[in-house]
Amino acid sequence: MLSYQHIYHAGCPADVHKHAILSSLIVKMTEKEKPLSYMETHAGRGVYDLQSAEAVKTGEANDGIFSFMKRTNLSHPYFKLIGDIAMEYGDGIYPGSPMVAKSLLRDNDAMHLMELHPQEHYALKGNFLRDKNVHIHKRDGYEGVLGISPPMPRRGLVLIDPSFEIKTEYNKSADFIIKLHKKWAEAVIMLWYPILDADNHKSMVDILQNAELPKYHKSEVRVKSKGMKGSGVIMINTPYGLDEDIKHIEKWFA
Numbered sequence: 001m002l003s004y005q006h007i008y009h010a011g012c013p014a015d016v017h018k019h020a021i022l023s024s025l026i027v028k029m030t031e032k033e034k035p036l037s038y039m040e041t042h043a044g045r046g047v048y049d050l051q052s053a054e055a056v057k058t059g060e061a062n063d064g065i066f067s068f069m070k071r072t073n074l075s076h077p078y079f080k081l082i083g084d085i086a087m088e089y090g091d092g093i094y095p096g097s098p099m100v101a102k103s104l105l106r107d108n109d110a111m112h113l114m115e116l117h118p119q120e121h122y123a124l125k126g127n128f129l130r131d132k133n134v135h136i137h138k139r140d141g142y143e144g145v146l147g148i149s150p151p152m153p154r155r156g157l158v159l160i161d162p163s164f165e166i167k168t169e170y171n172k173s174a175d176f177i178i179k180l181h182k183k184w185a186e187a188v189i190m191l192w193y194p195i196l197d198a199d200n201h202k203s204m205v206d207i208l209q210n211a212e213l214p215k216y217h218k219s220e221v222r223v224k225s226k227g228m229k230g231s232g233v234i235m236i237n238t239p240y241g242l243d244e245d246i247k248h249i250e251k252w253f254a
């Protein structure tokens with residue numbers, strides 16, 4: 001099903017949780033000089049205009065990035081990045097996960113982005129036209145990432161960010177992580193999921209918690225958002241020292 005468009009939700013509180021953790025992960029992983037492979041199963045269009053009719057219609061950024069940017073007590077590489085992008089491209093231009101990653105990765109890191117929606121894929125391609133190390137695939141994200149794994153360089157990070165429009169997406173994500181880990185054992189894997197009143201995420205979390213995956217870490221926060229009571233992230237092969245950074249991010253939502 002491809003009716004979901006992230007422009008209606010860009011910059012929402014869950015995006016802040018997800019993109020801040022993603023930024024922390026990339027900052028930590030780029031402390032070592034060795035190059036990385038970065039992949040996304042569900043990339044979206046990469047950049048969003050929060051002043052567009054779609055974003056204004058839902059106003060989800062109001063309790064999200066707009067509210068966080070007003071809180072002068074918060075410091076984190078993610079907020080610096082948001083400020084730098086607004087300075088460069090204009091007020092209201094908000095980075096999706098591919099642009100967050102691109103801003104923090106180096107020229108010798110490779111990016112592989114999967115996006116199946118024709119319009120979103122077209123926009124994503126347009127947003128990264130000049131970036132030779134960014135490879136954009138119009139391909140199912142699960143099949144695509146598994147197909148090119150393990151990549152070179154083998155040090156790397158995979159973001160899984162489905163829209164969860166159908167209930168089966170939860171267990172599908174869990175199965176995918178287990179399969180991907182078997183093919184590419186050293187990959188750092190990050191999965192984002194919504195926490196709904198129906199608690200659809202619970203069986204997925206149980207599967208992953210019981211799968212004996214290395215350096216498993218879970219972060220869940222409450223968010224003020226339409227139809228969502230919380231935002232969750234599961235990571236495996238979590239880099240050493242990231243726990244402190246994640247606790248810091250969780251406090252913003254307390």
Ligand SMILES: C[S@@+](CC[C@H](N)C(=O)[O-])C[C@H]1O[C@@H](n2cnc3c(N)ncnc32)[C@H](O)[C@@H]1O
Nearest residue numbers: 006042043044096097115116117140141161163
């Ligand atoms: C939640 S959005 C991604 C948001 C993006 N990761 C971000 O944080 O900026 C999910 C995206 O996945 C795309 N999509 C849905 N099913 C897909 C699939 N099987 N393979 C690849 N992309 C898919 C949708 O078109 C949508 O653009």
